[in-house]
Amino acid sequence: MYQDYFWMASFLFSEREKNRRVSVNYLIIGNGVAGIEAALAIRETDRSASVRVISRSAHPFYYRPRLVDFIKEDLGVRMLYAHQDEFWAEEGIEVVQGIEAVKVHAHSRKVDCIDGSEFSFDRMLIAVGADPNIPPFDNSSMEGVFSLRGISSAERLRGYCKGKRDIVIAGAGLLGIEIAHALSASCGRITVIDVEPYLLPRQLDRDGAECLRGILESRGLRFMFGDTVSGVEGSGRVERVLLKSGSVIPADALIVSAGVHARTELALNSGISVNNGILVDNTMRTSMSNVYAAGDCAEHGGVCYGLWTIAKEQGRIAGLNMAGVKSEYSGSVPSASLKVTGVDVFSAGNFSADGGTVLTRSGEGTYARIVFDGNRADGAVVVGDSAIVKEARKSMAGKIGLGEMRKIMEGERK
Numbered sequence: 001m002y003q004d005y006f007w008m009a010s011f012l013f014s015e016r017e018k019n020r021r022v023s024v025n026y027l028i029i030g031n032g033v034a035g036i037e038a039a040l041a042i043r044e045t046d047r048s049a050s051v052r053v054i055s056r057s058a059h060p061f062y063y064r065p066r067l068v069d070f071i072k073e074d075l076g077v078r079m080l081y082a083h084q085d086e087f088w089a090e091e092g093i094e095v096v097q098g099i100e101a102v103k104v105h106a107h108s109r110k111v112d113c114i115d116g117s118e119f120s121f122d123r124m125l126i127a128v129g130a131d132p133n134i135p136p137f138d139n140s141s142m143e144g145v146f147s148l149r150g151i152s153s154a155e156r157l158r159g160y161c162k163g164k165r166d167i168v169i170a171g172a173g174l175l176g177i178e179i180a181h182a183l184s185a186s187c188g189r190i191t192v193i194d195v196e197p198y199l200l201p202r203q204l205d206r207d208g209a210e211c212l213r214g215i216l217e218s219r220g221l222r223f224m225f226g227d228t229v230s231g232v233e234g235s236g237r238v239e240r241v242l243l244k245s246g247s248v249i250p251a252d253a254l255i256v257s258a259g260v261h262a263r264t265e266l267a268l269n270s271g272i273s274v275n276n277g278i279l280v281d282n283t284m285r286t287s288m289s290n291v292y293a294a295g296d297c298a299e300h301g302g303v304c305y306g307l308w309t310i311a312k313e314q315g316r317i318a319g320l321n322m323a324g325v326k327s328e329y330s331g332s333v334p335s336a337s338l339k340v341t342g343v344d345v346f347s348a349g350n351f352s353a354d355g356g357t358v359l360t361r362s363g364e365g366t367y368a369r370i371v372f373d374g375n376r377a378d379g380a381v382v383v384g385d386s387a388i389v390k391e392a393r394k395s396m397a398g399k400i401g402l403g404e405m406r407k408i409m410e411g412e413r414k
């Protein structure tokens, strides 16, 4: 009897020891939303695992989209941080800042860093984000040329541009417009240039774009379409922006906001398959066993999304799969919500389709177009009408059918 008891106790002890010893070692490269969401999903699933996040950034996880408020409102850096310092210790997540990973070794399961340090892993996530595109133009490295991606670029841009008279922004995408609006509070004239024929062609149809342009121009922004920057000139710093058309714009600074491209160097150095981004399957796994990728650096189904909520979702799915909880990502229908100078802009799905039933509505500073395929909304564009944005969201989620939406658009139902 005592012998049985002794045997059982030692069996349980050795099982516990074994479990402790097989505690999985997770390594995450990048402390943006994708990496952090993965770390939290792993921790939620596996309380005993070692979860370590290493990042090139000197800052803890912060809300990157809030950089626009940061340049506008003179916010302190800490206002951007998502959590208090204690949060990471409480979650049992080790965060190592200021370290850049350069190569992943598949067989030895190690990562080399630029400073010579090494980190081992059982399962690993690459969540290294994206870099801004800088199309080639003359004197592109001259003082006064900026792009915005992280805290340090935001600090430089804010410090330099504050109080300047003329700012040119190359790129009238969502971010370009947000930056223009943010700087309009502290700078003189802001001119936004884009090669496209109208504002936000990926998010808006032409009528929606004209409506938004009218509102933004009435608030002091200036737009030039169908043109691009060919160079900047000045004695040592930007004084003029030259356009392909031959136009010359006096400018104290040029901010380039021409989209982003996935950071793929780490994957390429390590022999992981890459196209425009790091290629992943539905579980967010790369071509290297035990290595996953998520967020702006990842390419799923031929798409690199470059959006916060999608990076967050991909990070969570990667983390769950890394921790052994099967979870699939089946792609996203990007929707964009933008608030510029208080203007609501919503865009989702296949809004330019002509085949289905198209409901439209426009008024003073407002515009809406919702495309139905049968009884289900397939795409929507709404400008300047917060009430219709709410209804359009519901219709895109399948909660409002064609008949009801028609009444709403005709103003019969509030």
Ligand SMILES: Cc1cc2nc3c(=O)[nH]c(=O)nc-3n(C[C@H](O)[C@H](O)[C@H](O)COP(=O)(O)OP(=O)(O)OC[C@H]3O[C@@H](n4cnc5c(N)ncnc54)[C@H](O)[C@@H]3O)c2cc1C
Binding pocket: 029, 030, 031, 032, 033, 034, 035, 054, 055, 056, 057, 064, 065, 066, 067, 068, 099, 100, 101, 102, 127, 128, 129, 130, 148, 149, 150, 175, 263, 266, 294, 295, 296, 297, 306, 307, 308, 309, 311
């Ligand atoms: C100003 C601004 C405003 C935005 N506004 C919106 C918005 O309104 N809505 C929206 O949907 N999206 C917006 N975005 C995009 C959104 O912020 C990104 O899609 C999101 O942050 C991507 O998250 P991520 O974790 O994939 O990458 P990131 O946030 O870029 O994080 C990647 C991290 O990896 C680190 N890293 C990179 N290389 C290495 C390496 N080799 N070794 C170690 N660490 C490395 C970086 O330092 C960084 O901390 C905005 C972006 C910017 C810049």
